[in-house]
Amino acid sequence: MTGVVDDQRWSLVIPVKRLAAAKSRLAAPLGRHRAELALAIASDTVMAAVECPRVAEVIVVTGDPLAAGALADLGAHPVADEPDAGLNPALRHGARSAVRRRPDAGVCAMSADLPALRAAELDRVLAAAARHATAFLADTPGVGTTLYAASPGAAFRPGFEGSSRLRHRAAGAVEIDLADVPGARRDVDTLADLREAARLGVGPHTAKLLGRLSF
Ligand SMILES: Nc1nc2c(ncn2[C@@H]2O[C@H](COP(=O)(O)OP(=O)(O)OP(=O)(O)O)[C@@H](O)[C@H]2O)c(=O)[nH]1
């Protein structure tokens, strides 16, 4: 893209499903601690985003009052989960709010499932995203997407869920090709994912909970 802005700033739109329904693939191993883990992971994701120099604002889209309060305490701006029709509509709603609040910022949707995310990694990913109208980062298995970004003025059309890497690519978004951003790619859906994130080093909320559970 021409006119690349090296210091482009971003509104991060982070969706957080109702905690009682979240992380269903961890229900068997975690039992009653599942909702607590979902919130700890979202808290570490939001904390890294808030600390990232290129991030102007973090908007959390959630219908969960406990998550909204806890993530606001970490510096996020919560908005309602409207129209309450799943992930991509929630992201589009959050993006409209982001553009109203900061018209000069790019809009970047990012999963709340990244407990090993580091602010410096996210900063490098966003610097790469600013070179394109729309861009995305594939997850560790290379099937899904952890982050989808639209520069100012570009249409924001998130296509998360399932094989979203191919979907984003087919829609013309450019894949961000950075080798060493493992925390930004490692989303956690299963126990094996959680173990791998723990090996990378998770943030303080997740670390504390895993310590308590002797994980
Ligand atoms: N606001 C909002 N966020 C959602 C919704 N569905 C999923 N998410 C979020 O989207 C991201 C990816 O979620 P998924 O992996 O599909 O769901 P999950 O709850 O993390 O895990 P599973 O229950 O195992 O599918 C996470 O940040 C979720 O919190 C939704 O309907 N509304």
Ligand SMILES: C=C(OP(=O)(O)O)C(=O)O
């Ligand atoms: C929503 C997605 O991933 P997951 O359900 O694996 O978290 C995705 O990769 O688009």
